[in-house]
Amino acid sequence: MTHTLPARPVTISLKLAVAVLDVGRTRAYELARDGHFDLVPAHRVGRRYVVSVGQIAERLSMPLEEVYRRYREVARQMGYEIEVDPEPLSRPA
Numbered sequence: 001m002t003h004t005l006p007a008r009p010v011t012i013s014l015k016l017a018v019a020v021l022d023v024g025r026t027r028a029y030e031l032a033r034d035g036h037f038d039l040v041p042a043h044r045v046g047r048r049y050v051v052s053v054g055q056i057a058e059r060l061s062m063p064l065e066e067v068y069r070r071y072r073e074v075a076r077q078m079g080y081e082i083e084v085d086p087e088p089l090s091r092p093a
Helices: 014-021 025-033 053-060 064-077
Strands: 011-013 042-045 048-052
Touching: 011 014, 011 053, 014 025, 014 048, 014 053, 014 064, 025 042, 048 053, 053 064
Parallel strands: none
Antiparallel strands: 011 048, 042 048
16 A cells, blocks of 8 residues: 655654655664754654654755655655645745
8 A cells, every 4th residue: 555645744754854864764763762863853753753844954954845855756766655746835025
């Protein structure tokens, strides 16, 4: 069964975040479990860890839209389907 993910989530799983951040998954989980995942704060929700997409963008000094593009690319490579992408984020004039 294929899971469908939102095109622009507020948070993403640590599994997807480490792929977007291009860091090692095993080490990231060890650091998150021990409270030392310093790239971006990882929060435990039930049995999983989630990371704020906004904080990833801030950490990488990257526009939010670019982080979403990378997230969708990584998610598709991992076999997830993505909801239809809404209009690009608008920037204040």
